[in-house]
Amino acid sequence: MAVPGDRKYLKSHEWHKLDGGVVTIGITQHAADELTDVTYVDLPKVGAKVTGGKPFGVIESVKATSDLISGVDGEVTAINSDLNDHPDLVNQDPFERGWMVRVRPSSPSQADALMTADAYEKQLGH
Numbered sequence: 371m372a373v374p375g376d377r378k379y380l381k382s383h384e385w386h387k388l389d390g391g392v393v394t395i396g397i398t399q400h401a402a403d404e405l406t407d408v409t410y411v412d413l414p415k416v417g418a419k420v421t422g423g424k425p426f427g428v429i430e431s432v433k434a435t436s437d438l439i440s441g442v443d444g445e446v447t448a449i450n451s452d453l454n455d456h457p458d459l460v461n462q463d464p465f466e467r468g469w470m471v472r473v474r475p476s477s478p479s480q481a482d483a484l485m486t487a488d489a490y491e492k493q494l495g496h
Contacts (some may be wrong), residue, residue: 378484396469405431408460444475475496
């Protein structure tokens with residue numbers, strides 16, 4: 371499993387990609403594989419505030435229900451509404467089409483403190 375080097379990671383398996391002052395957040399392939407078949411994703415509304423280290427939503431699969439954690443403080447600017455009808459996008463393409471939310475961070479430097487791809491792979495034992 372390749373872990374993209376263009377984003378940062380949380381120990382709880384969320385990825386964060388900073389692009390033009392907005393952070394896109396999703397879950398890693400490892401998390402998607404562990405959950406197996408994703409059946410539902412509960413995301414906040416656009417305009418909602420998120421807090422680093424706190425849940426912003428929930429992901430459900432046939433195997434488990436897990437919180438989705440943000441690594442940054444900020445305001446949700448977009449949600450992936452495709453996940454309403456196609457939660458399986460998270461399993462099929464977690465690093466691109468299966469993204470969850472976009473957040474305008476209060477402090478973009480918060481993302482700097484998250485794990486690099488190398489550190490995340492080490493955590494996975496790769």
